[in-house]
Amino acid sequence: MAATQRDVNPFPYSDSNKRYYTYDYYLRKKFGVKAVKIPLDAGFSCPHIKKDGFGCTFCSQRGSGDTVPELPSLREQYDAGRRALSSKWDTSVTLAYLQAHTNTFAPRPVLERVYDEVLSFPGVRGLNIATRADCLPPDVLDLLAGVSEKTALTVELGLQSSNDVTAGRIHRGHTFACFLRGFGDLRERVPKAEICVHLIFGLPGEDADMMMKTVSDTASLEPDQVKIHLLHVLDGTPLADEWRRGGYVPLTKEAYVSAVCTALTLLPPRTVIARLTGDGLPGSLLAPLWSRKKVSVINDIDKKLYSEGLYQGCRFTG
Numbered sequence: 445m446a447a448t449q450r451d452v453n454p455f456p457y458s459d460s461n462k463r464y465y466t467y468d469y470y471l472r473k474k475f476g477v478k479a480v481k482i483p484l485d486a487g488f489s490c491p492h493i494k495k496d497g498f499g500c501t502f503c504s505q506r507g508s509g510d511t512v513p514e515l516p517s518l519r520e521q522y523d524a525g526r527r528a529l530s531s532k533w534d535t536s537v538t539l540a541y542l543q544a545h546t547n548t549f550a551p552r553p554v555l556e557r558v559y560d561e562v563l564s565f566p567g568v569r570g571l572n573i574a575t576r577a578d579c580l581p582p583d584v585l586d587l588l589a590g591v592s593e594k595t596a597l598t599v600e601l602g603l604q605s606s607n608d609v610t611a612g613r614i615h616r617g618h619t620f621a622c623f624l625r626g627f628g629d630l631r632e633r634v635p636k637a638e639i640c641v642h643l644i645f646g647l648p649g650e651d652a653d654m655m656m657k658t659v660s661d662t663a664s665l666e667p668d669q670v671k672i673h674l675l676h677v678l679d680g681t682p683l684a685d686e687w688r689r690g691g692y693v694p695l696t697k698e699a700y701v702s703a704v705c706t707a708l709t710l711l712p713p714r715t716v717i718a719r720l721t722g723d724g725l726p727g728s729l730l731a732p733l734w735s736r737k738k739v740s741v742i743n744d745i746d747k748k749l750y751s752e753g754l755y756q757g758c759r760f761t762g
């Protein structure tokens with residue numbers, strides 16, 4: 445019988461044909477079952493929205509929390525999210541995911557109440573907190589250290605690009621040096637937390653070399669997890685205006701697949717790849733429309749890695 449792609453897979457942290465450390469594999473190893481992530485919106489804002497009146501140029505009105513059911517209480521959102529996933533997955537083990545906006549951007553007592561509340565929901569075995577590296581003051585780090593003693597805590601930091609010119613162009617509102625300080629503080633003061641770094645490919649003005657510079661900068665930090673997103677043009681955003689004027693051209697599928705494959709080779713083999721492409725919401729995604737076929741993108745990545753003999757970390761230099 446001919447050897448399958450799985451039989452000849454050289455990547456050690458995989459029990460399938462995947463040549464990278466998938467989030468599914470990580471969750472099954474950690475919890476013994478597949479845990480599902482339930483996105484939540486606690487109603488926070490972001491520091492630069494508060495300061496300048498607007499946030500990152502690509503971000504939706506709901507602060508990237510568009511998949512959260514529009515319900516008033518966290519418990520209602522949680523129950524609805526869990527119900528929606530239950531037709532597809534076993535939802536007995538969940539991770540509460542504070543996804544929308546910056547979930548450390550509130551006074552400590554408010555944050556403490558929100559974190560305690562979501563941790564009390566049935567089935568919750570871990571908490572994921574999406575935030576920014578410039579929004580981790582000492583009292584919040586202390587709070588996070590306490591949370592990490594009680595549950596599996598992951599703090600998700602939006603870097604997107606390590607290039608400060610790009611950061612200015614997308615109005616990220618903080619520099620790479622600031623990101624490094626926040627990342628370092630989090631590592632040092634909350635050592636039990638896992639850190640997930642978010643990257644975006646296809647940002648305005650970035651070519652493949654710039655994207656891979658961000659990947660190399662990220663790899664040198666050896667984060668626990670990385671999420672790679674494709675930049676989506678969403679209706680109602682400043683990026684959509686730029687795109688309509690012809691000032692922004694989205695990546696082609698081929699360029700994205702190629703960038704992801706190269707990025708995987710540069711990242712440490714033990715960094716979990718928590719996402720390889722984003723969900724463009726059907727109602728608001730303007731471009732690139734090829735990204736709606738997520739399975740096809742993932743398949744092309746798998747095929748390219750296999751045909752070129754590549755796998756995660758094969759070019760990681762430590």
Ligand code: SF4
Pocket residue numbers: 489490493499500503504507508544545546576602616
């Ligand atoms: S920090 Fe995150 S949630 Fe806030 S505007 Fe930027 S991308 Fe959106």
